[in-house]
Structures are given as C-alpha cells and as structure tokens.
Amino acid sequence: MTFAATVFIGTSLDGYIARSNDDIEWLTSRGEKAGDLGFFAFLDSVDAVIMGRNTYDKVIGFGEENWHYGDRHVGVLSTTLPEDADPRVTVYRDLDTLVADLDQRGIKHVYPDGGRLVQSFIRAGRVDRFIISVAPVLIGSGHRLFGELHDDVPLRLDGVADLGHGFAQLTYTVER
Amino acid sequence: MTFAATVFIGTSLDGYIARSNDDIEWLTSRGEKAGDLGFFAFLDSVDAVIMGRNTYDKVIGFGEENWHYGDRHVGVLSTTLPEDADPRVTVYRDLDTLVADLDQRGIKHVYPDGGRLVQSFIRAGRVDRFIISVAPVLIGSGHRLFGELHDDVPLRLDGVADLGHGFAQLTYTVER
Numbered sequence: 580m581t582f583a584a585t586v587f588i589g590t591s592l593d594g595y596i597a598r599s600n601d602d603i604e605w606l607t608s609r610g611e612k613a614g615d616l617g618f619f620a621f622l623d624s625v626d627a628v629i630m631g632r633n634t635y636d637k638v639i640g641f642g643e644e645n646w647h648y649g650d651r652h653v654g655v656l657s658t659t660l661p662e663d664a665d666p667r668v669t670v671y672r673d674l675d676t677l678v679a680d681l682d683q684r685g686i687k688h689v690y691p692d693g694g695r696l697v698q699s700f701i702r703a704g705r706v707d708r709f710i711i712s713v714a715p716v717l718i719g720s721g722h723r724l725f726g727e728l729h730d731d732v733p734l735r736l737d738g739v740a741d742l743g744h745g746f747a748q749l750t751y752t753v754e755r
Numbered sequence: 756m757t758f759a760a761t762v763f764i765g766t767s768l769d770g771y772i773a774r775s776n777d778d779i780e781w782l783t784s785r786g787e788k789a790g791d792l793g794f795f796a797f798l799d800s801v802d803a804v805i806m807g808r809n810t811y812d813k814v815i816g817f818g819e820e821n822w823h824y825g826d827r828h829v830g831v832l833s834t835t836l837p838e839d840a841d842p843r844v845t846v847y848r849d850l851d852t853l854v855a856d857l858d859q860r861g862i863k864h865v866y867p868d869g870g871r872l873v874q875s876f877i878r879a880g881r882v883d884r885f886i887i888s889v890a891p892v893l894i895g896s897g898h899r900l901f902g903e904l905h906d907d908v909p910l911r912l913d914g915v916a917d918l919g920h921g922f923a924q925l926t927y928t929v930e931r
Binding site for chain 1 (some may be wrong): 768769770781877885887889891892893894895896900901902903904905906907908909910911912914915916917921922923925927
C-alpha cells in the first residue's frame with residue numbers, strides 16, 4: 580500500500596498561485612475575509628507535508644509561530660538544502676527516494692505544497708485529489724499551478740462550493 | 756448606453772480552450788454527455804455574437820446547419836477577411852470601430868467568442884461577465900482562455916454549479 584496525495588491550493592481564476600515576484604497578497608488579502616477555506620480541517624487529515632525548496636524558504640520566513648505542521652512528517656524535496664538544515668524536516672534529493680521513504684514510514688495521506696513540487700507530483704502520477712480554491716481575480720501573469728504534461732489527466736468532479744467572499748472551491752479525484 | 760458582454764466558454768481545469776493544433780475533442784466528447792451546459796439559454800439572451808477570424812473559420816467549417824446565430828448580429832474582427840466574404844457577418848478591422856458600430860445599432864448584450872478575441876475584450880475592459888464551464892481534465896498545453904493583463908481584473912463570484920458529467924460552471928461579474 581502506498582499513500583494518497585491531495586493538493587490543497589489557492590489560485591487566481593487565470594490559474595496562478597503567485598505573481599512572478601512570488602507575491603500572494605492578491606490571494607491572502609481576499610483569503611483573510613473568507614477564512615481558512617477548509618485548510619485546517621484538511622490538514623487534520625494529513626500525516627505528511629511535502630514541499631519544494633522555494634516553498635520551504637517561504638514557510639520559514641513566516642516564523643516559528645506560523646509552523647502549522649505540528650508532529651506531522653515534513654519533507655523538503657531539494658538538491659540544495661543541507662540535510663541537517665532544520666530538525667523539523669527530512670530533506671529528500673529526488674522524488675523516488677521521497678516516495679519510498681513515505682511508504683516505509685507508513686504514511687497514508689500526503690499534502691504536496693508549492694507550484695513546482697505539485698507539477699512534479701502530477702507528472703509522476705502521484706496526485707490523487709485536488710482541492711482548489713479559486714480567488715475572484717485575474718492577475719495576468721506569474722507562477723502557474725499547472726504545467727506541461729506528457730498525457731492528459733482525466734478527473735472526476737467531486738464537488739463545487741461557494742465559500743463566500745468570492746471564493747469557489749472545486750474538488751476533483753484523478754481518474755486512473 | 757453601451758452594451759454588456761458575457762464570455763461563455765469551456766476550458767480544461769488547467770485553463771485551455773483548445774490544444775495547440777486547435778483540437779477540442781477533449782472538450783466536446785465530455786460536453787456531449789453533459790448537454791449544452793446552458794449555452795442555448797445564454798444565446799437567447801444575446802443580440803450580437805463577435806468572433807475573431809480563427810473562430811469564424813472554425814464555425815464555417817461546422818457547416819450551414821450548425822450556424823446557431825439566427826438573425827443575431829454577427830461580427831468578425833479581422834484584418835484579413837474580405838468585407839463581402841459572408842452576407843451573414845459584418846467584418847470589423849479594429850475593436851474601436853466594432854464597439855462604436857454595436858453601440859450605433861443599439862446592441863445590448865454581446866457574446867464575444869474565441870481565445871484571442873476574448874483576451875482583447877478583457878484587456879479593453881469590455882467584458883462584464885464570465886460563464887466558464889470547466890471540463891474535468893488537465894491537457895497540459897494549448898491555447899489559453901486568459902492572457903497577459905496590464906492590471907488585475909477583480910471579479911465577483913455570482914455562482915458555482917455542478918452541471919453533471921464532471922463539469923463545474925463558474926459565473927463571475929467583473930468589478931468596476
């Protein structure tokens with residue numbers, strides 16, 4: 580048995596997760612009014628959080644008091660972060676090692692976070708579910724949630740919700 | 756008084772309206788099961804349809820029996836289509852001329868269709884409403900619905916709907 584992975588992420592209607600300069604104020608300013616959009620309930624269902632180096636650096640920048648992951652296993656997929664950089668995280672050098680270690684640890688539900696990491700997970704066929712909160716704005720450019728693919732990824736729509744303050748939430752399962 | 760414009764369009768979850776080779780089978784094959792997704796009710800509310808040259812050529816390719824526009828005013832924004840190419844359409848050489856002529860005709864509700872035309876309308880601040888039907892698939896590349904912008908376009912979410920067969924429909928009004 581291996582783990583399931585759920586992407587939980589906010590985007591603009593035109594599919595960006597951040598501006599080119601990494602700014603997400605357009606998202607957070609709207610998100611503050613809308614509440615957590617179900618994030619903490621989702622996080623409760625997760626036993627491992629995986630992020631790339633860029634996202635890790637941002638999370639670190641939020642400060643100790645904003646480390647929401649508690650005792651969960653936290654992995655950083657990075658070729659550059661020193662292995663002993665942070666006692667709270669396990670550093671992985673490649674996706675295969677990461678997957679093998681999560682399976683070894685008996686992890687059941689993974690939260691892959693960050694644009695490039697999510698794209699790697701999708702291309703590797705390792706995403707099982709998407710929960711996408713769409714902010715009511717077009718920003719025109721920046722870092723996209725979705726990237727190029729070798730093959731189409733067919734989905735099943737599990738639900739749509741109006742979360743208030745302009746946020747729509749779409750939930751999908753990847754069809755195998 | 757000028758007209759309002761509503762974009763009614765289908766996209767993949769990753770924001771494409773067609774593959775790079777213009778293929779939309781990934782959309783139509785799924786759309787056939789889901790029905791018209793509200794298209795003909797929407798079309799009933801429209802008194803002018805505007806498209807670019809690429810979309811016009813595609814619509815022509817569908818044949819006479821698939822010309823759904825009836826007596827509506829149909830405009831093609833194109834620098835290359837001869838003005839007398841088709842008695843059913845009015846050819847416009849630029850957006851300003853088009854807007855002035857629609858206003859002159861007393862047009863109230865416009866349906867701009869096709870990727871590049873929609874992007875031109877958005878950048879010109881001429882889109883008032885979006886009705887986006889999201890097909891349950893990632894296709895990875897192709898022609899995008901949304902393009903670059905000079906400024907953010909803030910939106911109001913009017914509604915979300917599960918249309919069945921995996922289609923989610925999101926309706927927005929552009930905030931002025």
